[in-house]
Amino acid sequence: MKYFLIGLTFVVSLLLIVVVVGQESKQAGMGTAIGGGTENAAGGRTRGKDAVLSKFTVVFGTMFAVLCLVLGRYMNTF
Template sequence: MITVLEILVVILSLILIGVVVAQKSKTQGMGAGFGGGAEDLFGSRARGMDALLSKVTIVVSIAFAIVTLILGRLLNTF
């Protein structure tokens, strides 16, 4: 049981990392001052994809937290 939860934590963490990296930055950063913000004017990314990635991030992070707490309880580490 513990091994299954450990594997699940690793899988969820990799998914969470991938989803967060795939999301579009909410701030323009340094590139906006040099013309990097022009891609937003033409809709380079669909809004639906950003909304989906945001929802997936929330679901995966909640699942990661729950599995981590269960695993911690089973290992008696807190």
């Protein structure tokens, strides 16, 4: 059971990393301070791919937190 939970936590953490990296930046970043291009950052709700990735981020983040708490309790570390 312990190794299954550790493996599941590992897979969820990798998926969380992929989903977060896959999202587009909502801020201009350092490139514009140095003289980068001008981007039109339209505020408001995210659409399309970013909306789906945002929802997956919440789901995987919650799963990761719950799995870490369960593993901590199961292994008597807190």
